[in-house]
Amino acid sequence: MEIRQLYYFIAIAEKRTFTEAASALHISQPSLSTAIKKLENELGLTLLDRSNREVQLTKEGEIFYQKAKKLIDHFEHVTDEMKRLRENGPMELSLGMIESAKYWVPKVLSLFKAEHNDVRIQLMDILSLTDVEKALNNFEIHAAITNQYIDNEEIEAIPIYEERLVALLPGNHPLKNASSLVIEDLNEEPFIICKEGFQTRIDILNAFKKSGVKPNIQFEVERFEISCRLVEEGMGATILPENYVKFDRQASFHVKTLEDPNLSRMVYLAFNKNSYLPPLVLRFMSLVNAFFNGKVNAL
Incomplete structure (x- = not known):
């Protein structure tokens, strides 16, 4: 399976006709039809119901569409991160946080900056459950410090204190x-x-x-x-x-x-499991855990 095939399938699922999808993709309709048929053969599944003028997704096609969208979102996020790194230099750490974390987050950041002095850090107030989920799922932040209980299969929340x-x-x-x-x-x-x-x-x-x-x-x-x-x-x-x-x-x-x-x-450190987390983000998260486990002291 190739990324190109996922883009093709998503276009058909959203445009609902091979003609419009092919036009949006700037390829010929026969080429698109061949690529999708090859994809179905590789998967061993029928993804499209072609019996009507407008293409309909089968049950399997609907599931594949949702998964493909997540994969493409993740792929594009990683691509954008790498492009930004190449063009703008050091990566940023984007962190959402609740108000009560303001007294200890600077202590952890002082340790982090000692190791990564050239990293730009963005701190944002993200308080409600809706805001936390939106910011993480839209890749607006790398991680969130939150007291919200998050019941979301895409988000992992690690209790910290x-x-x-x-x-x-x-x-x-x-x-x-x-x-x-x-x-x-x-x-x-x-x-x-x-x-x-x-x-x-x-x-x-x-x-x-x-x-x-x-x-x-x-x-x-x-x-x-x-x-x-x-x-x-x-x-x-x-x-x-x-x-x-x-x-x-x-x-x-x-x-x-x-x-x-x-x-x-309970206060959690939350992140999107489908998001690419650069090594420096993982390092910040490890410092948070070490801080509350008494393994480091930034006082």
Whole structure:
């Protein structure tokens, strides 16, 4: 099987006639017909139903079309990467990340840059599940640091660490001196939560549900930074990842541990299994794993 045959078959599947496909491919119709028949003979499958004026895909043809598209996408991605490398020099590392990773990602990148000083690095906020899947499947990024649980056969998500969720209270809150809280303590509080589409929202609402408490949601936001500022202004309470707030020494809110085993989240390093990952990307991923396994220290 040749790449050329895959391009031919995809053209027929999308144009639905040999005439239009041949025209788009700039080859003769007999040559195209011969190439497709040869492909079917090699596979031992009938891929096209030629009984109608418009060509229809058989069940086997539909499966082959989906697989061929993925192969061509991957092939073109690799080709583009090699062309860019030849024309623009050192490769880039493109990374999507959640907000709470901002405190440790620079530490790993300092190790990475010590080894690959001439590599350009792109860091992008990619927060929701839809955005993570889209960015990975469209090859917009090499990898994503995400807390989203990804159920996608094209994406592999490697757990790297678990982090607790903590409560944030305004500076003048009656419970500001409490050593810790339980979900029930937030029962009547005006509550600030991330909008739909975020795994953290699901985790928080599940914890409320298991405690038999309905949150008094007053604000739905996209970024943790907005949540923090609303809490500082006394607009309500919220629950955020501990790693996001524990290094903020200038904040005027109170951070409280929540005595609830359900309030934690897993953070993953995700990548597209069908994507070509250059050696430098694999090296970054190995440094992340080493960092959280205690094998390196960038502090």
